Amino acid sequence: MxxxxxxxxxxxxxxxxxxxxxxxxxxxxxxxxxxxxxxxxxxxxxxxxxxxxxxxxxxxxxxxxxxxxxxxxxxxxxxxxxxxxxxxxxxxxxxxxxxxxxxxxxxxxxxxxxxxxxxxxxxxxxxxxxxxxxxxxxxxxxxxxxxxxxxxxxxxxxxxxxxxxxxxxxxxxxxxxxxxxxxxxxxxxxxxxxxxxxxxxxxxxxxKLSPYKIERNKDVCIDCGICAKTCPVNIAVDNVESVKSIECINCQKCTLSCPKEGALKTRFAGKNIKPAILLSLVLLIFFGGIGLGKLSGYAQFLPEPIAEGELIQIDEIKGYMTLDEVSKHIGMPINELYERLGIESTVPSDTKFKEISNYNPDIDTHTAKDLLKSE
Structure with a gap:
């Protein structure tokens, strides 16, 4: 290969x-x-x-x-x-x-x-x-x-x-x-x-601001059209001197499929750059930046835990919260919560809020929040 x-x-x-x-x-x-x-x-x-x-x-x-x-x-x-x-x-x-x-x-x-x-x-x-x-x-x-x-x-x-x-x-x-x-x-x-x-x-x-482009050497190109046929966004690579289209997703299919060496070149700021180096740099920049964010503790993808005893608004209730957690964080007794939602007291208190329709098919999470707001 x-x-x-x-x-x-x-x-x-x-x-x-x-x-x-x-x-x-x-x-x-x-x-x-x-x-x-x-x-x-x-x-x-x-x-x-x-x-x-x-x-x-x-x-x-x-x-x-x-x-x-x-x-x-x-x-x-x-x-x-x-x-x-x-x-x-x-x-x-x-x-x-x-x-x-x-x-x-x-x-x-x-x-x-x-x-x-x-x-x-x-x-x-x-x-x-x-x-x-x-x-x-x-x-x-x-x-x-x-x-x-x-x-x-x-x-x-x-x-x-x-x-x-x-x-x-x-x-x-x-x-x-x-x-x-x-x-x-x-x-x-x-x-x-x-x-x-x-x-x-x-x-x-x-x-449009990028110094990167793909150049076609028309003197070397054999006009086989393979580059255009392999382009997933249908850029006519075989009819241009350089690919500058904002449609280009830089998948490298055209350059990697070209049968004539030197016909298509990947260029960065006027210098040739090999596809393997290009791919490595893309991965290093993207995943390296995220990795540094994680190591520094800044890159968070989940919310901070709700502090014990902290009260939240009913609109802030999340589907993953259990009924017991909802009761504690909106300051409503669990029996009143069950009554307003129209569910039996036998329903486990560790049931997730988004699963209450399993016990009361007439309500979803949005309706449930409205019921909890009602006086």
């Missing part, structure tokens, strides 16, 4: 590893919740949460609910990678990109080809992700909430472990978009990245 093939496999392995890690964390979040002893939500692990929190961070020094200092570090590291090496986060790290490539692989086996959207449709649709960026970030800044969550296919994916009912009730649009993304990726590479991803749109804008 030559070096280029090894790098391809390493990149695929990296995407798979990140996807597995985040999927495992999402499963554990469903099991343990997102408390101080639980597991982070995907919102806390996604750099877009940092962008959504940017306004409140700059104005008050705080973050949105479910977003923590660790999320801000992930956001900053993704920006640094984009500034230096364009959208390499999208092409080598993003777990949702990994999902798309997995179903693209399956689609290639089934359909034996990739479909192409006509340029007259494809080009205007590419601007949709910028509108989504403006809408979702602006709404988060204005409302002070993760406004996008019910519409987010990534959030829907993270809640698959809760079952179809939860997906339909809590993430109807996000679930629909997840299905569309999977189906689209099976026939057309990086469907979500091209048309719908707000974080990709933002990183693309940042990448």
């Amino acid at each position: 030559n070096t280029n093939k090894k790098i391809k496999w390493i990149r695929a392995g990296l995407l798979s590893a990140v996807l597995f890690f985040v999927t495992y964390k999402a499963y554990m979040h469903n099991v343990l919740g997102g408390g101080s002893d639980g597991s982070p939500s995907v919102h806390a692990l996604c750099p877009y949460g940092g962008l959504e929190s940017l306004y409140i961070l700059l104005s008050t020094g705080g973050t949105l609910p479910k977003i923590f200092t660790g999320t801000i570090i992930v956001f900053v590291m993704s920006l640094m990678v984009a500034f230096l090496f364009r959208r390499a986060f999208c092409g080598t790290i993003c777990p949702f990109g990994g999902i798309q490539e997995f179903f693209a692989f399956i689609g290639k086996k089934v359909f034996k080809k990739r479909f192409i959207v006509p340029s007259s449709i494809d080009r205007p649709l590419r601007y949709l992700k910028y509108a989504i960026l403006a809408l979702t970030a602006g709404a988060a800044w204005k409302t002070g909430e993760l406004w996008m969550s019910p519409y987010d296919p990534w959030a829907a994916y993270a809640h698959i472990f809760e079952g179809p009912a939860a997906l339909i009730d809590e993430f109807p649009i996000g679930t629909a978009l997840l299905i569309i993304t999977i189906a689209g990726s099976a026939v057309y590479d990086r469907f979500f990245c091209k048309y719908l991803c707000p974080m990709g749109a933002f990183l693309g804008l940042v990448s």
Whole structure:
């Protein structure tokens, strides 16, 4: 196996590893919740949460609910990678990109080809992700909430472990978009990245400042077109002298698939840089920054524990809290709590708040909070 093939496999392995890690964390979040002893939500692990929190961070020094200092570090590291090496986060790290490539692989086996959207449709649709960026970030800044969550296919994916009912009730649009993304990726590479991803749109804008680019030596190029055919975002690499498009996710598929040595070169600030070195630097910057944040104690992905005897507002009740914890932290006797929620006294007090519908099918967590507020 030559070096280029090894790098391809390493990149695929990296995407798979990140996807597995985040999927495992999402499963554990469903099991343990997102408390101080639980597991982070995907919102806390996604750099877009940092962008959504940017306004409140700059104005008050705080973050949105479910977003923590660790999320801000992930956001900053993704920006640094984009500034230096364009959208390499999208092409080598993003777990949702990994999902798309997995179903693209399956689609290639089934359909034996990739479909192409006509340029007259494809080009205007590419601007949709910028509108989504403006809408979702602006709404988060204005409302002070993760406004996008019910519409987010990534959030829907993270809640698959809760079952179809939860997906339909809590993430109807996000679930629909997840299905569309999977189906689209099976026939057309990086469907979500091209048309719908707000974080990709933002990183693309940042990448305009990057000193990195891919150059094509037309005197060496044999015009085989393999580079363009392998590009998952359909950049016509074989028709340009250098790839500067903000659509480029820096996956290196074009350079690693080129059969003619010297036809395509990866360049940083006017200097050649080998794909293996590039991949190593991306990983070092992104994961190294997060690692330093963890070692320093600054990168937190879970909330601080609620102090013994501390009272909270009813709206601050979390689904992972037990009924006993809810009783203590809102200052309501446990028997009154049970009475207001319409559940039998035989229900264990260590039942999680989000599980009360198992004992009273007529209420969910939102209705339960309203019942606890009533006089």
